[in-house]
Amino acid sequence: MTPCKGLKGLFAGLMLAAAVPAVADTDAQFRLNELLSSDAEYRETWQSLVEHESRLPEWVLNLSGVATPMNAVEDDGDRYLVGQLCETERCDKRLYVAFSWDKDSAYALYVQVPAGLPADKSPSQHADKRWFGEPDETQQAILEEALKRDPTWY
Structure with a gap:
């Protein structure tokens, strides 16, 4: 390996390593219940959706x-x-939202589990779902995957 190629590889690796934490830090600092008050573009996009x-x-x-x-x-x-976002800690009513990175569009999945559903009943078999923003198949899959990651969803 030539010294130049080795430096290029090292530089590329350092750039990638530096980029990954930046994305993680960026997304972890946001919560849906704080988003509208923290950024006017998110607020406008959400209001136009609902x-x-x-x-x-x-x-x-x-x-x-x-x-x-x-x-x-x-x-x-x-x-x-x-x-x-859940209405309460119990999370019988929950909302999953995907904002495009440019903040120009939003898509949502609103899920309602019947109140008082016995613990032996699967929420996924009894919930009502409602889509907002006309998400395509990809956007629906992203929101469905977020729902499936919820440990109370089975």
């Missing part, structure tokens, strides 16, 4: 509730910031 939806509860309209840290998700070159 203004066309009917009969949404206040916590969905305002993205207020119990949230987990958001994650950066990439699929086929498209990047999204994806997060979960």
Whole structure:
């Protein structure tokens, strides 16, 4: 190996190593319940999405509730910031949202598990789902995958 090739490889490796924590830090600092107050572009995108939806509860309209840290998700070159929000700690009503990386579009999956569902009943078999923003198959798969990662979803 020539010294020049070795330095190029080392430099490429260092650049990659430096980029990975930056993405992790970027996504981990956001939560859905803080996003609208922290960034006007997210707020505008969200408001344009929900203004066309009917009969949404206040916590969905305002993205207020119990949230987990958001994650950066990439699929086929498209990047999204994806997060979960629950109405309460029990999380019978939950919302999964994917914002495009450029903040121009948002897609959501609203999931409602019947109140008082016995513990021996699978939430996935009894829940109602509602899509917002007309997500394509890829965007639906991203939101469904976020739902499946929830340990209370089986």
